[in-house]
Amino acid sequence: MRVAMIKFASLLVVLFCVSFLTFLLYYYAPGDKALAIANARYIGEGSASVELVEQIRQETGIDRPLLVQFYLWLQAIVQLDFGISLVSQEPVSEIFVSQLGETLELAFSALLVGMSLAIPLALISVWKPKSFVDRFAVALSSVGAAIPSYWLGLIFILIFAAQLQLLPAYGTGSLEHLILPAATLGLWVLASQTRLIRSFLLEASTAPFLKGLRIRGVGSKELFCRHIVRHAFVPFITMLGLELAFLLEGAVIVEVVFARGGIGSLLVHSVMSRDFPIIQCVVLFSAVTYVTINSAVEIFQWVMNPVSRQG
Incomplete structure (x- = not known):
C-alpha cells in the first residue's frame, strides 16, 4: 500500500511538471499574444487599436507575473477549461472532444x-x-x-x-x-x-x-x-x-x-494558425496520457510481481 501511494504521489508530481512545461510553451511563445487574440477575435475589422489590445491583456491576465498566470491557468485546467480558440472563438474543450x-x-x-x-x-x-x-x-x-x-x-x-x-x-x-x-x-x-x-x-x-x-x-x-x-x-x-x-x-x-x-490534424492546423490554447490542450493531453499509462503499467507490474511487493 505504501509503495502504491508513493507511485501515485510521484505521478502527481510528474503531471504538475508536465503542466508547468506546457504552460511555458505558451508563455514564451514569440509575438504579442494580446494582439493575436484581438486580430483573431475581430478579424476583418482592420488592425486592433492599442486600447483594445491593452483591454484584452488585462482581461486575460497576460500582463500579470508568470506564476500568477500559471496559477490561474492551472485552476482553469483542473476544471477542464482550456480557454477559447483564437481562430474560431469556440471553447477549446469542445473542439478537442469533437476531434x-x-x-x-x-x-x-x-x-x-x-x-x-x-x-x-x-x-x-x-x-x-x-x-x-x-x-x-x-x-x-x-x-x-x-x-x-x-x-x-x-x-x-x-x-x-x-x-x-x-x-x-x-x-x-x-x-x-x-x-x-x-x-x-x-x-x-x-x-x-x-x-x-x-x-x-x-x-x-x-x-x-x-x-x-x-x-x-x-x-x-x-x-x-x-x-x-x-x-x-x-x-x-x-x-x-x-x-x-x-x-x-x-x-x-x-x-x-x-x-x-483528429487531434493530429488539429495540432498541425493550430500550429500553422498560432492557435496557442488548442496547442496547449493537445500537448497537455498527449503528455498526460503517456505519463498516466506509463504509471499504470508500473503499478500493474508491481501488483503482478510478488517479489517487488515484498521488497
Whole structure:
C-alpha cells in the first residue's frame, strides 16, 4: 500500500511538471499574444487599436507575473477549461472532444489489426523455431521497424488509391476511409509487437522452473500453453499499454498523411494558425496520457510481481 501511494504521489508530481512545461510553451511563445487574440477575435475589422489590445491583456491576465498566470491557468485546467480558440472563438474543450473520437478510432483499429496478427505469428514462431513462419516473423520485425509510417502511408495511397482505385486516399466518415490509415499504423504495431512477444516467449521458455516440469513428465504442448505463454503474459500486458500511448502519438503523422480529422490534424492546423490554447490542450493531453499509462503499467507490474511487493 505504501509503495502504491508513493507511485501515485510521484505521478502527481510528474503531471504538475508536465503542466508547468506546457504552460511555458505558451508563455514564451514569440509575438504579442494580446494582439493575436484581438486580430483573431475581430478579424476583418482592420488592425486592433492599442486600447483594445491593452483591454484584452488585462482581461486575460497576460500582463500579470508568470506564476500568477500559471496559477490561474492551472485552476482553469483542473476544471477542464482550456480557454477559447483564437481562430474560431469556440471553447477549446469542445473542439478537442469533437476531434478526439477520430484519433481514438484510428488508434484502436490499428491496435486491433496489429495485435490480431502479431500474437498468432509470434506464438507459431516460438512453437516452431527456424521454420518459415519464424524466419518470416524475424524479417517482418526488422523491415517493419525500419519503415517510417508516413512513407508506408504514401505507398498505400499510391497503390490502393491512385493505381487500383479501391479505397479513398483522404478524408473521414466511412469504413473505407479508415482502412488505409488503420493498415498503416497496424503494420507498424504488427512488426513491433511480433518482435516483442516473440522475445518474451523465448525468454519465458528458458525459465528455470520449466526444467523441473519436464522431469515430471509435463508434455511440450501443455508446457508451452499453460506455463510459457502465461509467464510471458505480464511483460506483454506492460508493452501493450505503452503501445497504445505510442499509437496516440503515431496517429498524428498518419492523420496528416491521409488528411483525416483528429487531434493530429488539429495540432498541425493550430500550429500553422498560432492557435496557442488548442496547442496547449493537445500537448497537455498527449503528455498526460503517456505519463498516466506509463504509471499504470508500473503499478500493474508491481501488483503482478510478488517479489517487488515484498521488497
